């Protein structure tokens with residue numbers, strides 16, 4: 026959750042070469058075949074082929090397509106494999122966080138009265154800086170303009186120096202035609218340094234500074250080559266109204282805005298905070314605990330051009346972990362302390378660099394690089410989750426927010442950034458938001474959002490307290506009696522002690538702010554030392570917030586999983602781990618002939634009973650083509666039912682990445698594939714159980 030100015034960072038765009046996906050490495054190391062035998066080599070990432078695959082297999086598509094898009098960029102519909110993939114990521118997220126950490130799950134409303142977002146600060150500050158093309162009026166995000174043009178100039182400089190010029194990304198062709206690609210012009214070394222320094226801290230600039238950069242470096246709209254105007258703020262929330270407009274004026278006691286103005290939430294977090302006291306009660310008043318919510322959020326992004334990476338409607342999964350501000354240790358920190366992460370610190374970025382370090386979470390917390398154990402714990406848990414679903418760890422880093430980028434109240438904030446063909450993209454934010462959210466909602470509504478903790482040992486304190494003779498006070502000062510009382514009660518302990526001494530001497534004078542003097546005597550008040558016992562501690566908890574954007578994670582996972590076999594570059598393979606693959610097992614009868622039907626039904630129902638999602642492909646095409654089609658859908662295992670299955674009750678089991686095939690009895694194959702899908706054995710173990718298939722059995 027960001028209040029302020031939000032950015033996708035795209036530092037090293039277009040250089041991305043995809044290596045063999047991680048899951049494939051796993052397969053190589055666990056199979057008996059050598060990598061060369063199965064002909065899988067690393068190749069450059071072919072974005073055009075990748076996008077064609079996603080489109081062909083309907084992972085997702087632009088919404089309202091048959092209406093020609095009607096100017097609604099940034100809205101997408103997920104098709105069957107995309108929906109299943111997202112559902113599986115969510116299921117794993119629930120297991121990894123909600124179930125594992127006993128979080129309290131919520132489902133709160135999307136439509137939110139404006140008063141809530143006025144209090145949270147979103148009405149005033151949930152904005153990006155935009156600039157307008159001075160001739161066409163086209164709107165661009167200011168930081169994207171600065172970043173895009175400077176990167177293009179640096180690429181032009183590389184080309185002029187004869188260094189490996191960065192080829193334009195396939196999706197950049199349109200921009201290139203319009204003149205976005207800078208000419209191959211050599212820049213001064215100093216200028217190169219300046220550009221690199223600006224790019225390293227792009228998220229740190231204010232609107233004024235972005236305007237200044239546009240002027241200093243003559244940055245123009247790359248689409249038209251026209252100048253741009255001064256940056257202006259654009260609030261990203263979609264406004265709506267509840268009920269018929271103009272009804273119930275002034276009904277809402279909290280509202281300064283029109284009474285029925287509301288917004289579609291831009292994050293799920295406020296729904297957690299508003300329910301804090303109920304959640305605390307549900308948790309028997311104990312802290313720490315966390316609430317979690319998965320749901321839709323809406324942001325009216327200025328110019329969403331990056332597919333699923335920047336959309337106007339998306340699914341978020343957010344955790345709010347409530348913790349004692351005086352104790353941010355985490356009882357399970359030892360479980361993660363040795364996890365080594367790639368960290369990009371704020372001090373490095375602020376000095377104009379983007380060099381990362383590798384460090385264990387334990388060391389990062391001990392050295393104060395990560396602010397506290399609870400924040401470190403969640404950063405490590407985010408890392409574990411992303412790896413579990415198949416994100417390549419070599420392309421994952423945690424970037425700390427710079428000073429200006431972070432909300433003023435936040436203690437520390439890190440983004441999990443994943444590298445993809447557009448550069449490094451924030452996919453998860455993880456912030457220590459201190460007590461801000463609960464405090465502001467509590468102050469606005471008067472509803473205490475606090476923890477009341479019974480103290481084991483009461484805290485005993487002594488202090489000087491004024492004791493008033495109310496009757497004499499009223500008689501002496503009449504209408505000013507209250508003023509005098511307030512003046513004395515506002516005094517700090519040393520001043521009260523001084524006053525006490527003066528009263529013991531006989532009399533003293535106290536002055537109000539407007540210079541009025543009041544004489545105080547022991548008849549009006551005495552100062553007594555009193556003992557206080559406090560058995561309840563009341564405090565506003567701090568909030569640690571991991572916030573996941575599922576669309577960005579899903580898209581980068583697809584990129585990381587994509588490759589093509591050398592012998593068939595036209596078709597791709599998605600090496601999705603079983604845990605998230607849309608379909609786990611493909612059942613392929615040799616043909617649609619009736620004699621295979623009972624066996625197909627038997628295998629399919631046995632897998633169903635074991636909780637393994639399978640699909641049958643009995644289409645009228647070769648087995649090879651059917652497997653290739655399902656490699657594109659990321660289906661990790663295939664079972665072939667052939668004449669040997671009918672005669673001997675044997676089946677073959679195929680692994681997607683290696684295309685290795687093994688053979689066993691129907692029950693052996695089912696038992697093995699169920700364990701493979703559950704992750705309790707790997708392919709190596711499967712190979713030890715089932716002999717290699719020599720190809721004879723399937724021949725008719």
Ligand SMILES: Nc1ncnc2c1ncn2[C@@H]1O[C@H](COP(=O)(O)OP(=O)(O)OP(=O)(O)O)[C@@H](O)[C@H]1O
Pocket residue numbers: 026027030031032033034324326333334335336337339341451452453454572573574575576577578
């Ligand atoms: N327009 C968007 N489209 C898709 N996902 C988004 C979008 N905005 C935010 N997210 C996702 O929600 C997560 C939490 O939101 P947060 O407010 O921290 O993002 P942000 O800092 O505004 O992101 P950015 O600076 O990239 O716009 C992000 O890490 C990202 O995964």
